[in-house]
Amino acid sequence: MQFKNEIEFIKNLYGNKDFIPLHEPAFLGNEKKYLIETIDSTFVSSVGKFVDQFEEMMRHYTGAKHAIAVVNGTAAIHMSLLLAGVKREDLVITQALSFVATCNAISYVGAQPAFVDVDNKNLSMSVEALEKFLLNVELHNGNPIHTPTGKKIGACVPMHTFGFPAEIDLIKDLCDKYNIPLVEDAAESLGSLYKGRHTGTFGLFGAYSFNGNKTITCGGGGIIVTNDDELGKLAKHLTTQAKVPHRWEYVHDYVGYNYRCPNLNAALACAQLEQLEDFVENKRETANRYKDYFFNNEFVEFIRESKYSRTNNWLNAVLLKNNVQRDLFLQETNDNGVMTRPVWSLMHRLEMFKGCLRDELTNSIDIESRLVNIPSSVRK
Numbered sequence: 001m002q003f004k005n006e007i008e009f010i011k012n013l014y015g016n017k018d019f020i021p022l023h024e025p026a027f028l029g030n031e032k033k034y035l036i037e038t039i040d041s042t043f044v045s046s047v048g049k050f051v052d053q054f055e056e057m058m059r060h061y062t063g064a065k066h067a068i069a070v071v072n073g074t075a076a077i078h079m080s081l082l083l084a085g086v087k088r089e090d091l092v093i094t095q096a097l098s099f100v101a102t103c104n105a106i107s108y109v110g111a112q113p114a115f116v117d118v119d120n121k122n123l124s125m126s127v128e129a130l131e132k133f134l135l136n137v138e139l140h141n142g143n144p145i146h147t148p149t150g151k152k153i154g155a156c157v158p159m160h161t162f163g164f165p166a167e168i169d170l171i172k173d174l175c176d177k178y179n180i181p182l183v184e185d186a187a188e189s190l191g192s193l194y195k196g197r198h199t200g201t202f203g204l205f206g207a208y209s210f211n212g213n214k215t216i217t218c219g220g221g222g223i224i225v226t227n228d229d230e231l232g233k234l235a236k237h238l239t240t241q242a243k244v245p246h247r248w249e250y251v252h253d254y255v256g257y258n259y260r261c262p263n264l265n266a267a268l269a270c271a272q273l274e275q276l277e278d279f280v281e282n283k284r285e286t287a288n289r290y291k292d293y294f295f296n297n298e299f300v301e302f303i304r305e306s307k308y309s310r311t312n313n314w315l316n317a318v319l320l321k322n323n324v325q326r327d328l329f330l331q332e333t334n335d336n337g338v339m340t341r342p343v344w345s346l347m348h349r350l351e352m353f354k355g356c357l358r359d360e361l362t363n364s365i366d367i368e369s370r371l372v373n374i375p376s377s378v379r380k
């Protein structure tokens, strides 16, 4: 076995269990207490104290002015794009290296993704690639128009891959220059900071996910953050069926969405948020152990935190020297109880997004061929 030592190291790191999952949830705090409290109160559904508390905790944690709890991260991105004013036939600039949910949300508003490359250090949207794409964009009456297609750029959606922050301040500057709304897919990066500020809070909107495989989970859930008072209010309104407040009348003033986060899930989220900083500390220590171990490894390069970043280390990742090595590493680890996974298929390869605009995607294609995620759960 070529990767015997690496497998032994990972097994040892996670207490020599028979099977080491890629990322499992950790429920070490008030989860059961809050869940029982929710059931006893009968308020398990659309309203309840934990929904309010979840939103308040997220405002406090991220520093955003508004936080709106929703049913999942995909809905958070969808609603953000809708409120950013993205229209049918618009182009939305994003990464080909992302989970499919980003592109699905873009499709829900009838827009089309346009793929730019990622940075080979932080795996997130490349500033250089964005800048190059924007050479083909001109402002017409204040609207950013992609000259070759005549289409409007509705938004730009960078994603902080595996929790590694993009150079989001520079991306924001470029978006501002071209009058393009910035929506951050921060689904994987809750707890990650860039220049001391939370990822997800640089754009007009940020979207977080609390799915089962993320750093913290509430079963299923999402949060939209924004500093815009009007849009923040509208986000809450539209995600809760757009009902005009009244003691008994049912009046609705928009086509609304049933995107609310149930109180039951919010209870779980509150208990998990209480532990988030401890989890991030724990995960950072694990990443440091990996970094030291893989230092100068013959076959494997560990992806390290970039400048100005504090990553949440949601998923640790290594690059193999070539794709033959990648497949062997995947095979040997998975055969021996160490769960590892390759990165997602690039979005432009999927049937639905085959015809979409894209650049050369040089880094994305290289990363796709060599990257493997390695076990990253909180170590108990």
Ligand SMILES: *Cc1c(COP(=O)(O)O)cnc(C)c1O
Residues within 6 Å of the ligand: 072, 073, 074, 075, 098, 099, 101, 102, 159, 185, 187, 188, 208, 209, 210, 211, 220, 221, 222
């Ligand atoms: C998990 C994830 C989402 C979607 O979140 P859900 O809560 O599962 O809907 C969106 N984008 C990225 C990049 C993700 O990893």
